[in-house]
Amino acid sequence: MQIAFTKMHGIGNSYIYLDLFQHDYKEDIFCELAQKMANIHTGIGSDGLIIIQPSKIADCGMRVFNKDGSEGTNCGNGLRCVAKYIFERHIVRQELITIETKSGIMLAQVVVQDNRVIEVIVDMGKPLLLRKDIPMLGNPNELVINEIFPLPQQSLLVTALFLGNPNTVVFVNAIEQAPLRTLGGIIANDMRFPYRCNVEFVEVVHEKALKCCVWERGSGITEACGTGACAAVVAAILNGFCQKEEEIVVQLRGGDLVIRWADNDHIWMRGPAEFIADGIYEFLS
Ligand SMILES: N[C@H](CCC[C@H](N)C(=O)O)C(=O)O
Secondary structure: OEEEEEEEEEOOEEEEEEEOOOOOOOHHHHHHHHHHHHOOOOOOOOOEEEEEEOOOOOOEEEEEEEOOOOEOOOOHHHHHHHHHHHHHOOOOOOOEEEEEEOOEEEEEEEEEEOOEEEEEEEEOOOOEOEHHHOOOOOOOOOEEEEEEEEOOOOEEEEEEEEOOOEEEEEEOOOHHHOOHHHHHHHHHOOOOOOOOOEEEEEEEEEOOEEEEEEEEOOOEEEOOOHHHHHHHHHHHHHOOOOOOOOOEEEEEOOEEEEEEEOOOOOEEEEEOOEEEEEEEEEOOO
16 A cells, blocks of 8 residues: 655654545554654654644644554644644645644644745643643642652652643753663653653753753654653743743754743744655555
């Protein structure tokens, strides 16, 4: 079966995009397709698969599937790419775009220069801070801020929250020394998170800049994570390292995002989105 796809990335967090406005691919192949197309050796290579589809309640819908075939509930870098895609491929004509995700309807504003989207600003909604909303085992109506998180090898101090998807933030003195490879997957798959979680290690550079590296639920280490960068800013503000209302630059391996926790409690993310290639994939189910 031939699959028409577009590969795009948001600061190095790359996905294979399928456009269901143009093609009628059935959802029962998405899990296997994500695993096969994301494979760098036998497929196209990406951090996962994103489905762009019609929606009854927004300009379009977005579903995100990780490398392991699991489905996420949102994708910050993916939202910017979807907004760019549907604007430049004329699925919509307006610059303010609504995108339905499994964690709610997101609002994206494309910034256009010479008919090209050079940047996208996304309202990522409000962070959810209670354990029951992350979700994380323990007292359901408690916050998880700078909490001791015992592991077999050592105990960490974590701040956990839901922002598009479950996130656990660990502050470190130097990002180069973050135990990303050794502990990222262990935390992400810990049984205290019923739906697993994305894990961000964060160094506070100063009150308006963070360094962040990420182990993503279902995909492992990625160059960047949009929802993770937003979660890092929320955690830094909750821990008193940064201030609400300020624009915070989050420096990830693949590039920078500008994040702001506004006074209406919404999180705003600003960053680029790029096309890489269009192609046809031979799917042998
Ligand atoms: N791995 C994530 C989905 C992708 C999130 C990330 N790529 C982003 O840019 O937000 C999850 O399963 O929650």
